Amino acid sequence: MTQADTRELRCFVAVAEELHFGRAAARLGIAQPPLTRTIQKLERRMGVRLLDRGGRGVELTEAGAVLLYEGRKALEGVAAATRRAQRAGRTPSTLVLAMKPGGDGGLLAEILAAHAAEPDATEVDIDCVDVGEQAAAVRDGRADIALLHRPNADLTGLDSEDLLVESQVALLPPHHRLAGRARIRESDLAVDPLPRWPDAAGELNSPAIREAGRLMQLISVGRLVAVGPESVRQYAWGGVACVPVVDAAPITLALAWPEDARSRAVSLFVRVATTVAPRNRDAMLHEPEPGI
Template sequence: MDRLETRELGYFVAVARELHFGRAAATLGISQPPLSRAISQLERRMGVPLFERTSRRVTLTPAGEVFLVEAYGILDAMDRAVARARHACRSGPLLIATNPGTGSGLLRDLVAAHSGLPGGGPVKMVFTRDQAAALRAGDADVGILCAGDDLSGLDRTELATERTVALLPAGHRLAKRAAVTLADLRAEDTYRPEPPVAAVDELVDLVSVGQLIVVVGESAADRSGRAVVPVPVADLPDTLLLLAWRDGGLTEPIGAFLRAAREVTASPSR
């Protein structure tokens, strides 16, 4: 069988999503007859039926269900290839995707080590709640992620382990404790399970004036100052931080940053 074209995969996926030839055609911006002919031709070339068609409904056959999984994989791989090609032509600073709750200490050490290595250069922070998506889309070069995140399509290496702490106003009744629990925090009106999308300094300011209580990694307490107290959260595990990049997308600037990360994590002070 001849090699399939991207257009054929796109037609098949559109019909598989809609399970309706008319709606799929409208989504693709074509009329229904050529779409039906293209799917029939694809089935003849493959030698298996991909859809069961009746006057009332369209469903995937077992072969169609298997082919849909493979088609998604091929299209995702093509998206990654496009992102890598765009990245290869992009000049400028190394883009680091990180959660707003990642503290300055870890970032400072990474950036400082990176700038001192051959191949190191300027960096720029990309603050986002979905670092993995930013990497896959080519909006960032490397990202600091948690081990529990969706890491599909990404290469990674272990970076550091952090205690989980709650940032509390210095005068808060819980700030005097050796540790707090999630139940303690959930009882507070200003507690937010997810930090707002903001720089660490902004989070600290919100906590200091009593408008926010939030859980972050221990390194985020580096800039807490006297007005904010970090208190360990007893019933939350330590967080394993990873450094990740697109699968197969290891460039020289990313390699330099990886070398810097290894230098930082090997330091006795960490």
């Protein structure tokens, strides 16, 4: 069966995303005629039409839509494999852990210490990424492993191990009407502006949040309230109050890595993390009291 190579896929994806041969050629840094010939050759070899070129411009066929979706994944996979292989081949090799600032549930220091004590441990680099970027960093090869939270994170293409289940607290401005309460319910926050997270629902008139420091700043000056895991207490600043939300669903801190990973360094880090985490679970999980 005839298959597209990576060069052809890059050309096709560019055209499919731009829906314009001229713009796609400029994006790729090549002339338009060779790009057109590449797409025509790919269609002949595959035996299907990928693009309709009519009076309304360039449009994807059903086959083209499928190849765009799968082609993106294939190109991301090639890029990720290249990054991981290059990182593994360096001397000394490193293991990159992606996390958002403060997104470790208070476990990371002990995990790193226990990992460093292992005779075959690889040096761990911490990559503090934007909110919601941890899983993407693993999928595209920027990171080998990630600390993230379920159910918020998209774990498609990843394996994972749960480390810590936490109750949730409301992060409130210092002078908020609820800041002095012992506990609240989610309905108490119905009139408050909540953050808009990347690729997630939120109030359209609320600031979009990608960086944890910006979130704390906006809360501290009264622009937002937010709900997060109990462990965020230790990172709250600017007088931000943390009040238990008794009916908020628990949130799970998880360690994630690529599906079917064959890296011994990843395997060792996962083993250490899942050994350390239970020792902290009872001390760090604070069950909210029932009722208000």
